[in-house]
Amino acid sequence: MNLSEQGRQALDLHFVNTARAFGVQPGNPSAGQHYAATPSVAQTIYNKVVEDGNQFLRLINAAVMVGEIKGEKVGLELTGRVASRTDTNGAGERTPKHLSNTDPKGYELFPTQFDVALKYSKIDSWAKFPDFAERYIRLVRQAMGNDMLTVGWHGTSAAGTTNLGSNPNLEDLNIGWLQILRDFNSGSQHYAASASELVLGSGDAKNLDVLVHEAKMMLPVYHRNRDDLVALVSGDLLSAQEETYYEVNGNTPTEKAMLSGRITRAYGGLPTITPPFFPSGIVKVTPLSNLSIYIQDSSIRRIQKDKPEKDEVQDFNSANQGYVVEDEEMAAFIEGIELPPAA
Incomplete structure (x- = not known):
């Protein structure tokens, strides 16, 4: 089916606004426009996921940006005692204590894909709303936030190719908070x-x-x-x-x-x-x-494509993400x- 004139106008404006959000010029949607987020844009994107997603995301560290795919935890939590006394008259020497956990294991992030599609018929139905694009992207953010929390509780592994049929709670997408504690210190x-x-x-x-x-x-x-x-x-x-x-x-x-x-x-x-x-x-x-949920700030990619062969618009989103218990x-x-x- 072809989009109505109103639907096409709403979709074209959506493509233009997406390009602006990433700080680039709009391209040809039929060819598929590729976007790579800068660190500041990446933070904005995930702040919006937290803002539009489940309220629980606002209670935890749901959008911690890091530069590397593996590294030392960045959270600052008091982990133990700092008060002490050392007699320095002899061989004794005062030893400063670390305020936060120094975990040699650190964190590891895994590629995560959030790929969604929107049928032309749905675009025509929604095109009458002036805020059509924001309504749509809000649903995408909510879906992303829901899945991020689901993996946090249910995730046990990071498979090369996930299988939703056998892992309905995304158990094979990433290693979540509960699994981290199962594995910690025996x-x-x-x-x-x-x-x-x-x-x-x-x-x-x-x-x-x-x-x-x-x-x-x-x-x-x-x-x-x-x-x-x-x-x-x-x-x-x-x-x-x-x-x-x-x-x-x-x-x-x-x-x-x-x-x-x-x-x-x-x-x-x-x-x-x-x-x-x-x-x-x-x-x-x-x-x-x-x-915490860590995201590599240079890993966020998006491909937005008008796909008339399928009567839909396709949106491919990806980022490297990982789950962290700052102090097990x-x-x-x-x-x-x-x-x-x-x-």
């Missing part, structure tokens, strides 16, 4: 419960307060009383715990504050949140500032927590 910051070992409401998993406390106790002692620790709790566990409070307390006020039907006050003494796309059966404790000792999680069997 799993010292991670506990995987065996089948039926931890059932919410019984045994060692009496309630979420107990489970959050146990996850917190997995942190080194000098991190346990930080004032920025947060409990990340799976939605299934939080919903089950809510039902228990309703059954026991009814309309009687409890120590768990209620907001729009959700328990928002602390479990285990920590503020509690269920992140989007968070896996089931998990309790994690960490400062939110400890979670500052995070711990328990997985494999089960719900009690239905009555």
Whole structure:
């Protein structure tokens, strides 16, 4: 099908505005226009992803720009004690301490592709809106942000060619935050419960307060009383715990504050949140500032192409991305927590 005149005008303006955003002259869309972002444009692009994406992206370091595909972590988090005393009268010598983690493993980024297409019929339907292009790119940013968070929780590997059919949660796209902790220091910051070992409401998993406390106790002692620790709790566990409070307390006020039907006050003494796309059966404790997504600022590429053979516009986007726990000792999680069997 051919685009309507209004649709063609809206699309042409979209191509022109894209070129301007990258600081280049508009080219021939039918041939496919190639863009490479400068570091400042790259930061702007991902700031927009954070701004238009899920609110949780704004709570973490979701757009940390780095120059190299591998390197030393760039986050600045206090990692331990700095106060001490050394007797320098003899052979003693004062040794300065590093404020932030000096991890020799550092970070590694992997190519990530965000390729989308828009049918001519959809362009014609949307062309009546003066902000057609912004509406479209906002949807693209939201999709990118959703997938970035999904990989952060579910990613376990970085395959050369991914397979969405066998990895519906993008498990093979990159190595996410949870997998980093599984691999860190022989799993010292991670506990995987065996089948039926931890059932919410019984045994060692009496309630979420107990489970959050146990996850917190997995942190080194000098991190346990930080004032920025947060409990990340799976939605299934939080919903089950809510039902228990309703059954026991009814309309009687409890120590768990209620907001729009959700328990928002602390479990285990920590503020509690269920992140989007968070896996089931998990309790994690960490400062939110400890979670980062790194992007190589010189790696962002885009090809925008008018494809009449397919009656669509194609948009190929790519960047080198990676997931970082700035200080692994500052995070711990328990997985494999089960719900009690239905009555």
